Amino acid sequence: MADPVVELKGVSKSFNGTQAVRDVSFAIERGEFFSMLGPSGCGKTTTLRLIAGFEAPDPDGGEVRLMGAVVNDQRPYERRLAMVFQNYALFPHLSVERNVAFGLEQRKTPKAEIGDRVRSALTLVRLDPGTFARRSPSQLSGGQRQRVALARALVLEPTILLLDEPLGAIDLQLRKEMQLELKTLNKQLGTTFIYVTHDQEEALTMSDRIAVMSNGRVAQLGTPAEIYENPRTAFVAKFIGESNFLDGVIAQPNGALWDVKWGGGDVTFRVPSANGVSEGRVIRIAVRPEWLDLVRPGHVPPGENALCGSVRDVIYLGETMHVVVALPGGADMTVALRNEGQLINPLPWRRGDEAVVAWKPEDCQILEDE
Amino acid sequence: MRRRLLAWFTRRPEAEAWALLGPGTFWMLVFFVVPVIVMCAYSFMPRGTYGGVDPGFTLEAYTRFLHPVYLVILERTFVIAVLTTAFCVLAGYPVAYAITRSGKWRTLLLFLVVLPFWTSFLVRTFAMIFLMRDTGLINTWLIGLRVIRQPIEMLYTPFAVFAGLVYGYLPFLILPVYSSLEKIDPSLLEAAEVLGAKPAARFWRVTLPLSAPGLIAGSLLVFIPALGSFLTSDLLGGAKGLLVGNLIQNQFSTARNWPFGSAASLILMTLVLVAALIYLRVGRE
Numbered sequence: 001m002a003d004p005v006v007e008l009k010g011v012s013k014s015f016n017g018t019q020a021v022r023d024v025s026f027a028i029e030r031g032e033f034f035s036m037l038g039p040s041g042c043g044k045t046t047t048l049r050l051i052a053g054f055e056a057p058d059p060d061g062g063e064v065r066l067m068g069a070v071v072n073d074q075r076p077y078e079r080r081l082a083m084v085f086q087n088y089a090l091f092p093h094l095s096v097e098r099n100v101a102f103g104l105e106q107r108k109t110p111k112a113e114i115g116d117r118v119r120s121a122l123t124l125v126r127l128d129p130g131t132f133a134r135r136s137p138s139q140l141s142g143g144q145r146q147r148v149a150l151a152r153a154l155v156l157e158p159t160i161l162l163l164d165e166p167l168g169a170i171d172l173q174l175r176k177e178m179q180l181e182l183k184t185l186n187k188q189l190g191t192t193f194i195y196v197t198h199d200q201e202e203a204l205t206m207s208d209r210i211a212v213m214s215n216g217r218v219a220q221l222g223t224p225a226e227i228y229e230n231p232r233t234a235f236v237a238k239f240i241g242e243s244n245f246l247d248g249v250i251a252q253p254n255g256a257l258w259d260v261k262w263g264g265g266d267v268t269f270r271v272p273s274a275n276g277v278s279e280g281r282v283i284r285i286a287v288r289p290e291w292l293d294l295v296r297p298g299h300v301p302p303g304e305n306a307l308c309g310s311v312r313d314v315i316y317l318g319e320t321m322h323v324v325v326a327l328p329g330g331a332d333m334t335v336a337l338r339n340e341g342q343l344i345n346p347l348p349w350r351r352g353d354e355a356v357v358a359w360k361p362e363d364c365q366i367l368e369d370e
Numbered sequence: 371m372r373r374r375l376l377a378w379f380t381r382r383p384e385a386e387a388w389a390l391l392g393p394g395t396f397w398m399l400v401f402f403v404v405p406v407i408v409m410c411a412y413s414f415m416p417r418g419t420y421g422g423v424d425p426g427f428t429l430e431a432y433t434r435f436l437h438p439v440y441l442v443i444l445e446r447t448f449v450i451a452v453l454t455t456a457f458c459v460l461a462g463y464p465v466a467y468a469i470t471r472s473g474k475w476r477t478l479l480l481f482l483v484v485l486p487f488w489t490s491f492l493v494r495t496f497a498m499i500f501l502m503r504d505t506g507l508i509n510t511w512l513i514g515l516r517v518i519r520q521p522i523e524m525l526y527t528p529f530a531v532f533a534g535l536v537y538g539y540l541p542f543l544i545l546p547v548y549s550s551l552e553k554i555d556p557s558l559l560e561a562a563e564v565l566g567a568k569p570a571a572r573f574w575r576v577t578l579p580l581s582a583p584g585l586i587a588g589s590l591l592v593f594i595p596a597l598g599s600f601l602t603s604d605l606l607g608g609a610k611g612l613l614v615g616n617l618i619q620n621q622f623s624t625a626r627n628w629p630f631g632s633a634a635s636l637i638l639m640t641l642v643l644v645a646a647l648i649y650l651r652v653g654r655e
Contacts, residue, residue: 054560076563089561093579102575106566152565162564 005030005160005192006051010062013046013055020046022216023062028194030159033186035195037203038213039239044196045164047213051194052162053079066160077106082153083162087169088145090137096122096148097133103156121155122148124185142170146178154189163195167202179205200240204228212236219370228288233370237286244289244333245367250281257361260285262307263329269305274366287364289336294323294349295356304358307333311353323349325357333357406639413632421626431633440617440634447614448641450528451596454535458592459585461536462543466584467577469544470551480548483541491538495605498534499525502606526608534602539595543588550584551577586653593649594642614638 004027013021021043028034036044049055050064053076057063063070071079082103090099100118109117119129125147137145146166153161163182167175183206186193197203203210204224211221212235220232231237234245248260248269257270260283271285293304300306312332313324320336327333335357337348349355379386413431415423434440469479486494501507502524509521524530554577562572578585600615607613614634621631 052560052564054563076560077566077568079564080566081564083561083564085557085561087555087557089555089557091558091561091576102562102567103565106562106571152561156565 003030004028004065005067006194007065007068008047008050008062009065011047011050011057011064012061013050013057019216021050024213024216024218025062026211026218026221028192030192031186031190033183033193033195033206033208035197035203035207035210036213037197037200037210037239038219039198042213043216044198044211044213046216048162048164048194048196051160052076052081052083080156080158081160081162082156082158084146084149084153084164084166086165088137088149088166090145090148090152092137094137095133096127096135096137096140097129099137099148100152100155103152107156117155118151121151124154125151126181127151143174143178146170150182150185154185154191157189158191160192160194163193165197166195167197167199175202182206204240212239214239214370230365231286232368234284234286234367235370237367242289242334242336243286244292245284245286246331246333246364247282247284250277250279250283253277253279263327267307269307270361271364271366272362277366284367285364286367287359289322289334290320290338291359291363292333292335293358294325294335294337295358297354297356300356300358304360305364306356306358308354308356309333311349311351311355314347314349314351323355325355327357409632409635413629413636415629417627417629419626421622421628423628428629431627431629432637434630435633435637443612443617444614444637446528446612447597450532450535450613451593453532454539454596455589455593457532457536458540458543459589462540462588463547463585466544466547466551469548480545483544483548486537486541492601494538495534495602498530498537498606502530502533525606526611528607528611530606530608531603531611531613534606535596535599538599538602539592542591542595546584546588546591547581548584550581554580582653586650590646590649594646597642598638 006028008024008026011021011024012019024043024047036047038044046055050057051066053071053074056072064072066079066081091102094102097118100121101114104114104117118133122129122132127144127147132140132144132148137148140148149166167178170178179202182193182195185191186206193206195203195206207224209221209223210227212219212227214235220227220236222230227236227240231240231243234243237243237245246262248262249265250258251261251268252259253273256273258273259268260271261268271283274283277283293301295301297308307325307327309325309327311323312326313322315322315324319339321339323335323337325333325335379389412423414427414429416426416428416430418424465483469476469483472479499506503509504521504523504525506525508524509518512518513521524533558576558580559572562576567575598615600613600619603611603613603616604619607616618631618634618638621627621634625631
């Protein structure tokens with residue numbers, strides 16, 4: 001990476017003997033929209049706080065670098081970052097304009113300049129300074145507070161902006177709007193955004209790259225497409241989107257597509273090759289519901305994997321229809337059929353129908369152990 | 371029966387409000403408003419020979435209060451009350467601040483702050499006599515340690531009154547300040563820090579303004595009772611430490627001048643009210 005603004009090298013952090021962050025390493029490029037995604041307790045917020053400087057890595061717990069310099073021992077006020085907090089953390093005793101001016105005052109910006117910069121920051125987040133400047137935070141709606149918090153951070157023209165689940169508390173409609181606005185601001189200002197969220201859709205919508213975190217580690221780091229299409233572990237496959245999992249045994253590890261025995265060895269299907277897996281290994285594969293086809297017995301397209309079963313449930317979801325197919329041996333697979341206008345009349349699948357789940361071998365992958 | 375009563379109240383919100391306000395209002399009416407009215411009336415009447423009042427109207431009680439002897443007492447009372455409040459703020463705020471950051475010790479420390487209340491104020495004030503008199507603990511120790519040769523004269527001085535008042539009223543400052551400090555969202559301090567505020571700036575710009583309500587409430591809780599106190603000054607103050615409270619008490623007991631006592635009380639009340647209003651106005655800004 002040419003110009004990393006943030007770099008974590010083997011960073012670990014524990015609280016009272018419990019490791020919250022374990023050996024996390026990544027580098028974030030200037031101007032990137034970088035998300036840390038994971039369930040609560042996965043270490044994403046601690047990692048953000050390590051970057052902000054509220055926490056220091058353990059002794060021998062690696063390095064946090066900003067602009068190339070190790071900052072392990074720097075306090076947040078020395079790091080010249082900006083941050084938007086989960087609950088906005090607006091100062092209740094200060095007006096909107098004084099809230100936004102706070103950082104500029106602390107950084108000894110000339111008085112004459114402060115007023116102008118506060119006004120343009122408010123305009124940037126689409127709050128009219130004339131209307132809002134003198135209001136108190138308690139007179140604002142959740143969405144407006146969110147914008148003030150954003151203005152308070154952006155007014156400093158930071159290289160790096162940290163955002164800790166900033167959209168968690170606002171309603172869905174506004175959240176979608178803000179997601180796009182944040183993405184636009186990121187590109188327009190060239191500011192590096194480091195975003196923490198537990199909402200996979202949010203991360204997919206906005207991010208250039210996502211670090212999926214679990215148990216204090218980075219489970220996978222990549223672009224949204226890489227992570228969705230090639231989840232490396234079962235955790236990632238489950239956390240981002242939906243997935244079907246099948247356990248099997250490698251029968252023949254040669255060539256680009258390998259044979260896998262499934263269901264006690266009666267059925268074989270093929271999967272793309274993977275590193276570090278040898279014959280006889282028990283493996284787990286994942287395949288997305290929307291990459292599966294559901295066909296009548298005898299109609300399997302040539303070259304596709306096929307598993308026979310019977311329809312156990314049909315769930316109509318509007319945009320898609322989920323058909324749950326019970327496979328022999330007790331496993332279920334969910335097939336997502338796109339609604340192209342003929343799904344309900346007549347309903348193509350009914351409970352009890354014999355059905356074959358089919359997919360292209362390239363659309364599934366062998367998962368790594370966690 | 372209970373359900374019907376509840377339903378009746380639900381239909382009549384104003385009745386509910388009166389039912390809630392009733393007991394407290396009644397108490398204040400009988401034991402505060404009525405006596406103040408009586409006192410106000412007495413202060414304009416001639417004194418009775420053996421206490422009480424005679425019929426008639428006179429301003430004598432008020433003109434008498436303007437005599438320098440009494441004005442000196444009034445001034446001393448104000449000075450001591452202001453000093454007591456100021457010292458309680460300076461000594462109590464850091465304590466409250468430390469308690470909010472004391473983690474698992476918090477409950478124990480709060481318990482220690484209220485512990486003195488378990489003993490009567492009178493007993494505690496007597497205990498201070500034993501500490502501060504010439505042959506008391508402090509002087510004995512200081513002489514024993516060769517810090518001083520002669521005992522320091524502490525008891526029966528305004529200083530003793532000040533010390534007694536600070537001791538007695540310090541918890542009334544610590545508790546409200548603690549409760550407002552404790553309510554401050556820690557993320558506000560983090561926000562200030564990320565915005566570039568060093569620890570001192572964080573305190574002056576965020577912590578102090580947000581704890582102002584507790585600080586104002588606490589200092590009024592110290593200042594007002596300190597102005598009206600008489601027990602501490604009676605036991606520790608001697609003649610040089612006499613406060614308005616003692617003056618008033620004397621008028622109703624040995625001096626048997628009820629109108630003067632009433633007038634002094636009313637003057638004190640008015641001054642407290644004015645001082646509190648000014649303080650609140652300033653404090654809000």
